[in-house]
Amino acid sequence: MDSYVAAAIHDAKNALHALDAWLAEARRECAAPALAQAQAVAGRVSAQLVELLALYRADQGTLRLAVADHFVDDFIADIMEELGPAPAHIAVATDFAAATAIGAWAFDAYQVKFVLLDALRNALRHATGRVRFAVAAEPGGGIRFTVADDGPGFPDEVLAGAAAAMTETSSGLGLLFARLIAAHHATPAGHRGRIELANAGGASFSLVLP
Incomplete structure (x- = not known):
């Protein structure tokens, strides 16, 4: 039965990906606000299914990361392109000066991108006027x-630390996924990735990779 659950999640994710493409095409033909909202909802549900599938695989002991070297500045550029424009009332400040100096780093680009896009989209939803996205050497x-x-x-x-705590605005799934992906990045010396959360004039989310 477990394999059927995984297959069902995978099929639903693919169906939502196709729906997102159709909605994008519809928006090009008619830029209606309702279509933009529908596409955003489809994207969030698709992301949740990816997270759920990763958590399922981790529970089954079959989650494997595709860790490889990636140039950090190129990776950040991909994230910003996929994120798209922010709402008109939100100013997004970026600090990527360290990315070029860092050069290449070993991580699973697909999973880490999911973590960061989820964090950015959450920040855009909850911000009153400002979001900041930064990269730094640890x-x-x-x-x-x-x-x-x-x-x-x-x-x-x-x-x-209640990662799975449900609130009025979140199921807690994204944070569970983020911590899972962070912890699965590890060095031979035993150093592992981690998530750090803080409140400092708003929410601050950090993903630290070894």
Whole structure:
């Protein structure tokens, strides 16, 4: 039965991907706000299915990351292109100066992109006027991606470590997925990736990779 669950999730994800493409085509023909909202919802549900499938595979012991060297500046450019324009009332500040100096880094680009896009989209939903996306070299080795906003911040139960805590605005699935992907990035010396959360004038989300 478990294999059927995984197959059903995979099929639903593919169907939503096709729906997203059709909605994008419809928006090109008629730029209606309702179509934009529908495409955004389809994208969020598709992302949740990807996260759910990864969590399922981790539970079954079959999750494998495709870790390879990637140029950080190219990776960031891909994320910004896929993210698209921010809402008119949100200013997105970026700090990618360290990306060129870091050069290439080993990580699973597909999964890490999912984590960061989810964080960015959450920030855009909750921000009142500002979102910040930054990349930095981690002291002692590693790379840090930070997404921050000026919204209400994380609920206390999330900051306390209840990754799966459901709130009025979140199922907690994205944070579980982020922590899973971070922890699966590890070095031979035993250093593992991690997620750091804080409230500092809004929510601050950091993904640190070894």
